[in-house]
Amino acid sequence: NAGVTQTPKFRVLKTGQSMTLLCAQDMNHEYMYWYRQDPGMGLRLIHYSVGEGTTAKGEVPDGYNVSRLKKQNFLLGLESAAPSQTSVYFCASSYPLGQGNTGELFFGEGSRLTVL
Amino acid sequence: AQRVTQPEKLLSVFKGAPVELKCNYSYSGSPELFWYVQYSRQRLQLLLRHISRESIKGFTADLNKGETSFHLKKPFAQEEDSAMYYCALNSGGSNYKLTFGKGTLLTVNP
Numbered sequence: 410n411a412g413v414t415q416t417p418k419f420r421v422l423k424t425g426q427s428m429t430l431l432c433a434q435d436m437n438h439e440y441m442y443w444y445r446q447d448p449g450m451g452l453r454l455i456h457y458s459v460g461e462g463t464t465a466k467g468e469v470p471d472g473y474n475v476s477r478l479k480k481q482n483f484l485l486g487l488e489s490a491a492p493s494q495t496s497v498y499f500c501a502s503s504y505p506l507g508q509g510n511t512g513e514l515f516f517g518e519g520s521r522l523t524v525l
Numbered sequence: 526a527q528r529v530t531q532p533e534k535l536l537s538v539f540k541g542a543p544v545e546l547k548c549n550y551s552y553s554g555s556p557e558l559f560w561y562v563q564y565s566r567q568r569l570q571l572l573l574r575h576i577s578r579e580s581i582k583g584f585t586a587d588l589n590k591g592e593t594s595f596h597l598k599k600p601f602a603q604e605e606d607s608a609m610y611y612c613a614l615n616s617g618g619s620n621y622k623l624t625f626g627k628g629t630l631l632t633v634n635p
Contacts, residue, residue: 452628
């Protein structure tokens with residue numbers, strides 16, 4: 410049981426390049442999230458998904474796209490990377506709150522992205 | 526709009542001293558609040574939830590709706606408590622998404 414796995418863990422991009430971050434969870438969780446963590450800014454929600462085939466915008470969605478084609482995977486894409494997207498990205502997953510579930514978020518180890 | 530405020534970026538205490546990490550929130554509905562912790566080189570993880578009224582690793586947090594606060598407290602800090610602490614608010618209702626504060630870095634000195 411690996412929990413939440415993010416790939417890649419590190420990546421350096423040039424401005425304008427594109428890339429995809431992959432998040433995979435093996436806990437059969439319905440909900441999945443992408444956050445970015447920046448110094449002094451805490452964690453900010455980029456996009457999230459409440460089930461396979463659904464996605465929704467979070468607090469800072471601009472410049473990112475996501476897809477949830479399979480329940481266990483949540484992809485975060487940067488179509489044209491900008492230096493402002495230099496950050497540590499965290500994926501998380503959870504059961505819906507209620508029905509005996511605590512709604513606890515389980516996080517991946519993070520992916521450090523640098524855009525030059 | 527929902528908001529979580531952690532006024533202290535850094536907090537430094539000595540081992541054995543009491544510690545209080547402050548968290549204030551703004552939310553129009555009935556709040557669901559959490560504390561998450563990130564130890565060095567470890568994943569972010571849940572510390573405690575207000576609805577369970579539990580004590581984890583000696584930490585407690587009481588929801589005060591009048592003051593819109595959810596401060597995290599421990600009577601006697603330990604060096605292993607040194608970590609980044611985030612207060613979080615469920616701002617999505619039934620859709621369940623967490624809004625995090627900016628975090629407080631706690632350092633417990635020997």
